Amino acid sequence: MQQPNILFITVDQMRADCLSILGNPVIETPNLDQLARGGALFRNAYTATPSCVPARAAIMTGKSQASHGRVGYEDCVPWDYEHTAAGELAKAGYHTQCVGKMHVYPARNLCGFHNIVLHDGYLHHNRYKDRNLVTESFDHCDDYLPWLRRRAGADADLTDLGLDCNASTVARPWHLPEALHPTNWVVTQSIDFLRRRDPRKPFFLWMSFVRPHPPFDPPQAYLDLYDGMDLPGPVVGEWAERDDEDLSGLNPVTARGRVPANRLKKARAAYYALITHIDHQLGRFFGAMDEYGVLNNTLIVFTSDHGELLGDHHLFRKALPYEGSAKVPLIVSDPGGFTGISRGSRVDEVVELRDLMPTLLHAAEAPIPPGVDGCSLLPLSRGLKVPWRDAIHGEHEYGALSTHYMTDGREKYIWFSQSGREQLFDLCADPGEITDLTGDDEYAGRLEHWRARLAAELEGREEGYSEGGRLIPGRTPKTVLDHLTGAGQIPAEG
Template identity: 30%
Template sequence: MTKNILFIMFDQLRWDYLSCYGHPHLHTPNIDRLASMGVRFDRAYIQSPICGSSRMSTYTGRYVHSHGASYNGIPLKVGEMTMGDHLRALGMGCHLVGKTHMRADAEGMARLGLAADSLIGARVAECGFDVYERDDGMRPEGPDGFYDDFGALKYNDYLREQGYEGDNPWHDHANSGVDDEGNVLSGWFLKNAVQQANIAEHDSETPYLTRRGMEFIEQADGPWCCHLSYIKPHWPYIVPAPYHDMFGPEHITPVVRSQAEFENAHPVLKGFMTNPIGKAFSRAEVRDAVIPAYMGLIKQVDDQMGVLFDWLETTGRMKDTVIVLTSDHGDFLGDHWMGEKTFFQDASTRVPLIIYDPSPEADATRGTVCEDLVESIDLAPTFVDIAGGDAGALGHILEGRSLMPILHGTQKGPLREFAICEYDYSAMPLAETLGVSTQDAVLFMVATKRWKMIHAEGGFPPILFDLLNDPDELVDLGESEDHADVRADMYAKLNEWARRPSQRTTRSDAQLVEMRTKSRGRGIVLGVYDETEVPLELTVKYRGRTAKDHR
């Protein structure tokens, strides 16, 4: 029986801010419960430390280097296949409830005559999903207008129906506090992270999306894949009661950074440390305000997972639905003198990944922890296998590897030797500050279980961390003479990855093999001196023929 897939993704959820991953104060019993029912992956890496490009890799099963959507706002080009395309070909619907951060390739669609309101055009414009509700969760407004003209539109309509007034209740209520005089205390200002969001908890973004997800499942005809994509705990860092004051400074884990790390930082890394976000999160008062709110957002997330999982149990869906829970990246929160996510330490690039498979074949691995290096691009081929397809036959088209052998306990040896992550900072002010061209403003991470190396184009030295002896990634060995051999080996791995045939996507491996001999039966007999040198049936059209002499 083909199972359904509930693909849950959170935005900016750090891997180590769940109790099943070891957080000492933030207890997440519902997500822990899912881990006890399935497999928890302990070394899962994203393919880019920023929302848009990370998600495009997850949805296509391809590295950023392959799909080209290397930064927020850079479109996923027309022609890139997504998990929706692969799943629909196998008879499984693929639907969206929540965020994708997808930017449509409007120019490419116009060139090909694809109208956005056509069935094909809508799927191309929505990253391959059939949209139940898209909500990228962002409706900021500045002097030049809205950041996203379509952000949170339906959610704002919902809030107005519930009596929340104003031209942008997403900001004024869901993501801001209010003082006794009714003045809005904007969640954009980090000092207000300690405030109670001016909204009933039931109406805030996380419970709202949970209900929308359940409404989709309730009416869905199977088999289906539902991408339930939550906006939180992404900033603005502000949370409704009772979560706004559940945690305090005493629950904040010690910051992971050192003065030597800052003073000796690689030029590109120093640029991230000293940008406005890095400077802000280097301040104790910022961490003291933000981290308890961030923890409150995660606690609310976990409580909503309890609502969702209990409902799946009650409705019988736990028996026929694979549940995948992950994040698109982490959040530095002041670690390594940075905020946000745009570099390569584990706080940013390592994410939680938990997969529950209800089938009997997965019984042997329930409650286990997988230490293999896995990547977000592994989810698309895993879903293809769940839908009854053969992900292996798609070869270089899906660059990830199916996790089904791990889930069913049949995996022989490690899944891969190294993981890859990429970041393009060409659209950031940092590129100009460093005097780096748009061609050179790119970074590549290659990580094994022992080592992590970051290569920076533009003539910069590499960065190297020893994950065994320096798990906090504080000491850069990128120019250490004692580690030259390690760097050479890591560069060999990076170069091996760069040589893969990633753009050869219009033919599968099987089709390429078939092409090796296909033309022989169609009259191509190159290099044949005498008809007896090849099987006679291949030259039957060339022998025993007569023609009138026109010489």
């Protein structure tokens, strides 16, 4: 069979429940809904490490966090993986291109792509002028900002709106023509790739959007769709902290706290608006694919690296294992029926971002390299019953709130590695994670089951979280494991 083109679309910080086809009562995602109708929609897709850097390592390498070594968020750790999705597809004869966010190090590391047109958003380690060599300064590694300055003026910058890149509680409309927005830019550059690609080869295009990650800056027309609407509020668990004595909710980049109601409502409206803006721009790109004659021989995969808590349980941003942060949208679609995806199917098996790399290679009929922990999603997408994992393990270094979690899509167990605190949720009866079942005697057996599963998962880990089938709290958490950096290795003699 002829190799299909592959379009891989990622957005940054999009919750799994922000698709109208999944019953969200307010959001409009018509193009993504159509994509799902033409393919498989995965209802239990998770990111094991819910922040940008480790999640993208799983996407690119097909490895679990214990294998790729990134178990928290840390910049400036080199990306030197032997096998990446783009590199293996290039070996298989694909013309490979990334447009948008990579979030690797060094920033212009190709990671196997033939070319990248880069915009990672506001990256602190590249923006800070007192700690960068010229070759790693933001002006040298970002492609969007020079493009913007040629059109909007030499002084234009990402910070002109006064919104921080991690501000999940404040919003205002985009101040320039919509065509200059970073979302439109990704699509504009991707359409140009369709023009410039090698027509003798199948293509692998990764369209990687920075939004709906903050800043929450949708074009005014999109903000108008939701601003003033009676939006449903965040879910708040019975276990959630109600007090905010230090007024942390007033901080625009807070990770927790009681945010003023009007500010939070505006932020939620802007977040939905950014998603609808991306959806409409994807419609623009699908139209261009049709014009270039490639829509019906292309496998399309859509997902996010992680979610956004958006006020759930008085929490914001990501890193924690609750559904708003750790569960992601995932669609595998085939508009032309080229790869045999079951149209309109719904898949309930629990899957993780590590499964994407082997899925892309399987579609390309390319060999899956050794060391890949993920499994191809194509059999599930085709409606086949195949052996599958019964649960996944996730984790994230987060200081005093560092966590490990396990879920099978029906229950979720959370262990706070520093305090030993546990939580257990019945996701079928309680998808909002309102009721913590750890104190319910009826669930004592389930709690012990998951505790033992996690202890077995962590046995032998360098942090010392588990020994003899028992979880050990209080060990020092890490953002990267020693095998990634070479730390703790004994130098060779001579």
